Amino acid sequence: xxxxxxxxxxxxxxxxxxxxxxxxxxxxxxxxxxxxxxxxxxxxxxxxxxxxxxxxxxxxxxxxxxxxxxxxxxxxxxxxxxxxxxxxxxxxxxxxxxxxxxxxxxxxxxxxxxxxxxxxxxxxxxxxxxxxxxxxxxxxxxxxxxxxxxxxxxxxxxxxxxxxxxxxxxxxxxxxxxxxxxxxxxxxxxxxxxxxxxxxxxxxxxxxxxxxxxxxxxxxxxxxxxxxxxxxxxxxxxxxxxxxxxxxxxxxxxxxxxxxxxxxxxxxxxxxxxxxxxxxxxxxxxxxxxxxxxxxxxxxxxxxxxxxxxxxxxxxxxxxxxxxxxxxxxxxxxxxxxxxxxxxxxxxxxxxxxxxxxxxxxxxxxxxxxx
Amino acid sequence: xxxxxxxxxxxxxxxxxxxxxxxxxxxxxxxxxxxxxxxxxxxxxxxxxxxxxxxxxxxxxxxxxxxxxxxxxxxxxxxxxxxxxxxxxxxxxxxxxxxxxxxxxxxxxxxxxxxxxxxxxxxxxxxxxxxxxxxxxxxxxxxxxxxxxxxxxxxxxxxxxxxxxxxxxxxxxxxxxxxxxxxxxxxxxxxxxxxxxxxxxxxxxxxxxxxxxxxxxxxxxxxxxxxxxxxxxxxxxxxxxxxxxxxxxxxxxxxxxxxxxxxxxxxxxxxxxxxxxxxxxxxxxxxxxxxxxxxxxxxxxxxxxxxxxxxxxxxxxxxxxxxxxxxxxxxxxxxxxxxxxxxxxxxxxxxxxxxxxxxxxxxxxxxxxxx
Numbered sequence: 226x227x228x229x230x231x232x233x234x235x236x237x238x239x240x241x242x243x244x245x246x247x248x249x250x251x252x253x254x255x256x257x258x259x260x261x262x263x264x265x266x267x268x269x270x271x272x273x274x275x276x277x278x279x280x281x282x283x284x285x286x287x288x289x290x291x292x293x294x295x296x297x298x299x300x301x302x303x304x305x306x307x308x309x310x311x312x313x314x315x316x317x318x319x320x321x322x323x324x325x326x327x328x329x330x331x332x333x334x335x336x337x338x339x340x341x342x343x344x345x346x347x348x349x350x351x352x353x354x355x356x357x358x359x360x361x362x363x364x365x366x367x368x369x370x371x372x373x374x375x376x377x378x379x380x381x382x383x384x385x386x387x388x389x390x391x392x393x394x395x396x397x398x399x400x401x402x403x404x405x406x407x408x409x410x411x412x413x414x415x416x417x418x419x420x421x422x423x424x425x426x427x428x429x430x431x432x433x434x435x436x437x438x439x440x441x442x443x444x445x446x447x448x449x450x451x452x453x454x455x456x457x458x459x460x461x462x463x464x465x466x467x468x469x470x471x472x473x474x475x476x477x478x479x480x481x482x483x484x485x486x487x488x489x490x491x492x493x494x495x496x497x498x499x500x501x502x503x504x505x506x507x508x509x510x511x512x513x514x515x516x517x518x519x520x521x522x523x524x525x526x527x528x529x530x531x532x533x534x535x536x537x538x539x540x541x542x543x544x545x546x547x548x549x550x551x552x553x554x555x556x557x558x559x560x561x562x563x564x565x566x567x568x569x570x571x572x573x574x575x576x577x578x579x580x581x582x583x584x585x586x587x588x589x590x591x592x593x594x595x596x
Numbered sequence: 597x598x599x600x601x602x603x604x605x606x607x608x609x610x611x612x613x614x615x616x617x618x619x620x621x622x623x624x625x626x627x628x629x630x631x632x633x634x635x636x637x638x639x640x641x642x643x644x645x646x647x648x649x650x651x652x653x654x655x656x657x658x659x660x661x662x663x664x665x666x667x668x669x670x671x672x673x674x675x676x677x678x679x680x681x682x683x684x685x686x687x688x689x690x691x692x693x694x695x696x697x698x699x700x701x702x703x704x705x706x707x708x709x710x711x712x713x714x715x716x717x718x719x720x721x722x723x724x725x726x727x728x729x730x731x732x733x734x735x736x737x738x739x740x741x742x743x744x745x746x747x748x749x750x751x752x753x754x755x756x757x758x759x760x761x762x763x764x765x766x767x768x769x770x771x772x773x774x775x776x777x778x779x780x781x782x783x784x785x786x787x788x789x790x791x792x793x794x795x796x797x798x799x800x801x802x803x804x805x806x807x808x809x810x811x812x813x814x815x816x817x818x819x820x821x822x823x824x825x826x827x828x829x830x831x832x833x834x835x836x837x838x839x840x841x842x843x844x845x846x847x848x849x850x851x852x853x854x855x856x857x858x859x860x861x862x863x864x865x866x867x868x869x870x871x872x873x874x875x876x877x878x879x880x881x882x883x884x885x886x887x888x889x890x891x892x893x894x895x896x897x898x899x900x901x902x903x904x905x906x907x908x909x910x911x912x913x914x915x916x917x918x919x920x921x922x923x924x925x926x927x928x929x930x931x932x933x934x935x936x937x938x939x940x941x942x943x944x945x946x947x948x949x950x951x952x953x954x955x956x957x958x959x960x961x962x963x964x965x966x967x
Contacts, residue, residue: 226597226690273644273718280673280719283958286824287721293843295822296958297679298671302651308668312683318690319597321820347644348651350658449692451666453657472664587654587667 229317230443231593232436233257234558237330239431239543240400246276246332249432251288254328257434263322264295268309268329269547270302274344276332285328295322302348303496304451304582305329306433306550307589311449317437324439329552330432331545341428345546348583350457361425363458363584364497365417370464371499372419375514379419383410384520385498386423386540392527393541395568400429400543424498429543433551435558444561444576448483448592450476456586469588470507470579477577477590478509485509488592489573490560491531492553494581495538504579505533508590527568535560535568550580554591561595600688601814602964603807604628605929608701610802610914611771617647617703620803622659625699628805634693635666639680639700641673641918645715647703656699666693673719674867675822675953676700677804677921678960682820688808695810700923701803702916712799716917719954721828732796734829734955735868736788741835742870743790746885750790754781755891756869757794757911763898764912766939771800771914795869800914804922806929815932815947819854819963821847827957836885840959841878841950848948848961849880856880859963860944861931862902863924865952866909875950876904879961898939906931906939921951925962932966 235256237249244252250267267285272278286296301308306329313327333341346359353363371377387407393399405423413422437446452472455461461468478485485508493504502516510531511519519525525533536542536556539549557576559565578591606627608620615623621638638653649655657667672679677700684698704712717730724734742748758778764770776794784793808817823843826832832839849856856879864875873887881902882890890896896904907913907927910920928947930936949962 271644271650273642277718279642279715280827280954280958282672283719283824283827283954287827287957292825292957293823293839295844295847296672296824297683297822299683300669300671301653301667312668312670312687315690315692316683316686318692319686320689321686344650347648348654451668452664453654453667454663456651456654456658468664473666476666583651583654586658586663587651 226318227439229314229437229439229446230441231446231558232438232441232443234435234555236398236552236555237432238398239429239545241334242430246272246278246330247284247288249332249430250285250328250330253432253434254289254326257436258326262294262324262326262436264316264325265291266309266313266325266327267296267298268305268551269298270300270305270331271344301587302582303546304550304580304587304589305547306552307578307580307591310551310554310591311451311589313437314446314449317439325437326434327437327551328432328434329548331547332430333428333545334430338428352457360584361417361420365420367464368419368497368499371503374465377517380407381517381521382498383407385495385501386410388526389495389534389538389540392535392568393537395566396537396542399537399541400427401541420497426496426539426544429545431543431545431548433548433555435551435554442596444558444593444595446591447594448477448481450474451589454586456583458584466503467507467585467588469586470504473588473590474508477592481592483575483592488575488577490535490570490576491533492536492556493533493579495534495540496544496581501533508577508579527570532570535565535570550589553578553580557593561593597689598810600685600808600810600817601812602817602929603809603812603814605806605926607769607923607926608803609769610800610916612705613801617643617649617701618655618659620703620801621656621699621701624803624805625660625697628807629697633665633695633697633807635687635696636662637680637684637696637698638667638669639676639918639922640669641671641676641702642715672958673953674917675921675951675958675960676918677923678949678951678962681922681925681962682822682960684808685817685820688810696808697805698808698922699803699805700919702918703801704799704916705801709799723828731955732788732791736791738835739790739868739870742874745836748888751778752888752892753869754778756866756872757781759897760866760905760909760911763906763939764908766937767908767913770908770912771798772912791868797867797910797915800916802914802916802919804919804926806922806925813967815929815964815966817962818965819848819852821845822960825957827954829955837874838878838956838959840957841875844959844961845879848963852963854946854963859946859948861906861941861947862904863907863927864904864950866905866911867915867952872904879948879950898941903941906936906941921960924949924951928964932964
């Protein structure tokens with residue numbers, strides 16, 4: 226079967242945007258489109274409720290003037306951006322399409338924060354919603370468990386948003402482009418103990434796009450996988466690890482015939498600071514409970530042994546939910562092609578992305594090899 | 597590349613069901629599941645607004661006990677059932693999964709009809725929604741245009757629901773299982789002139805499922821395609837044909853290396869009676885404007901030359917929007933394997949399905965060959 230390559234990648238500026246969802250998706254699609262495509266793959270978590278737009282794939286095809294090409298929308302809650310990438314990959318691999326546009330986005334900031342958070346929490350299990358749990362309250366429980374089990378301190382946890390905000394200052398598309406300090410994280414507004422404002426990814430608007438094709442010289446998608454776990458967090462065997470990531474990584478590394486130790490650079494889903502460490506461990510990038518040591522030693526900095534979230538991650542780049550997984554792929558594309566500007570990592574050959582759907586229940590992993 | 601075969605198919609009873617969406621999807625999945633699957637593909641138009649359930653793919657995987665398997669949700673409005681089938685086909689064809697469960701459903705009847713119709717009309721173009729257009733009003737405009745251009749009478753149009761209701765009496769899963777007459781169609785409540793109650797598919801609950809695999813002896817999916825057209829109906833070159841179907845058929849017949857004249861049996865999207873004729877013509881099953889002649893001559897009856905909608909179609913089987921495209925595939929599976937009971941067509945070898953998304957703007961075609 227043919228190889229599947231990424232020939233171009235683009236992001237809109239993430240943040241509070243005045244434009245609508247379709248504007249953002251078209252803006253970013255026009256950045257990456259050159260020549261014809263045979264299909265449009267659209268990733269979006271919930272345009273029906275965020276912006277009142279249903280039938281989004283046809284809207285995108287119409288607005289881009291791509292009819293009568295094939296168009297489809299893929300949704301896996303906050304992993305919609307990686308899920309749409311996976312399905313487009315499969316279609317190109319299967320020979321259905323030689324060249325496909327993949328575009329993912331979300332428009333959220335126009336809603337009152339309480340309404341946006343209510344929509345976001347619809348992805349939780351019915352029982353946990355009935356109990357009043359929200360995404361961030363589950364994040365706080367997981368943080369407490371991890372800190373207790375693995376001896377991570379509150380100050381160490383704060384190093385994650387500090388690193389990611391620093392990286393964000395070098396990303397012109399990032400929602401936040403200013404440095405923060407550990408002191409600022411600790412003294413910021415308490416959201417759900419122990420998590421404060423700077424431990425939590427923001428509500429953002431934005432869109433990402435790539436073109437996938439069966440030829441060319443772009444970075445090759447060598448491994449891809451996705452896995453699930455019980456939607457109810459209380460029903461899981463453990464809280465300091467996500468089985469869905471472990472399954473997705475097993476598939477992706479198996480397809481790529483690579484080991485986690487061969488990865489040069491990673492973009493992982495830090496919707497809550499603690500998740501960056503959990504995700505690194507679930508990907509096999511270090512042993513269980515040891516990601517904090519890598520963080521403290523500087524290994525995950527841009528100039529470290531294994532840079533993590535050079536883009537700024539969800540925390541600083543922003544988190545327009547449906548776009549995030551595809552934005553991660555864009556960052557890997559730029560790093561592997563030497564186009565990451567001031568945040569460029571030297572000599573990276575193998576990049577990995579890890580994207581979480583819901584509260585860790587539907588996760589995807591992609592492994593990309595540079596040319 | 598490996599062939600992709602349908603190894604089993606199932607439907608719930610369609611109609612007004614007291615169970616919830618997940619109940620229906622699990623009921624039908626359990627009918628078709630035997631042994632393990634590597635992925636769950638879920639098709640659904642709008643569970644967020646119909647039932648308040650987001651993250652539906654993970655919910656289905658959890659309820660079926662299939663975690664940590666891959667799960668994804670595909671949405672193309674009322675073509676979600678065919679879109680999810682297409683994406684699962686691509687993934688099996690690409691070798692990502694050897695065996696996949698495809699399940700599609702919708703739960704709609706619990707809402708007041710006005711609310712259900714409002715959700716359904718969200719798939720239209722913004723401009724047409726603002727003008728107060730609804731799905732059925734567009735159906736009425738298209739019917740008038742077709743009748744005027746091609747000399748079809750009101751009585752002839754009524755023959756479509758009469759045929760499909762007759763077929764429905766032989767389908768134990770159909771929403772409606774009673775015969776109607778031309779007189780009854782003509783005297784039923786006017787919905788949007790010239791369409792009356794019996795020209796319009798009902799609001800239904802229900803789910804469909806199939807298992808796709810890369811081996812075995814089940815019917816083979818030999819052709820598949822999907823196409824789009826401008827979401828705004830007024831922006832189209834003509835109203836008596838759907839360009840999205842023509843494009844989807846071009847792809848599907850091209851892949852199958854078959855001609856429309858080789859098709860033995862068809863399931864097409866008769867959401868409004870007039871669409872059955874338009875769809876037949878767009879698929880190339882007859883010349884433009886001539887589908888009415890086939891209907892009148894009995895060619896599309898179960899014992900005719902080219903039976904159309906032996907299941908009862910959307911009109912009599914029912915139209916739980918996200919399920920419909922996959923329910924069409926189930927009917928073809930049963931016909932090609934000799935399991936269609938009292939509505940069995942003799943000797944059918946090649947079956948085709950045609951499913952419409954939105955108002956004809958995102959359509960899919962599947963060609964299946966019997967063993």
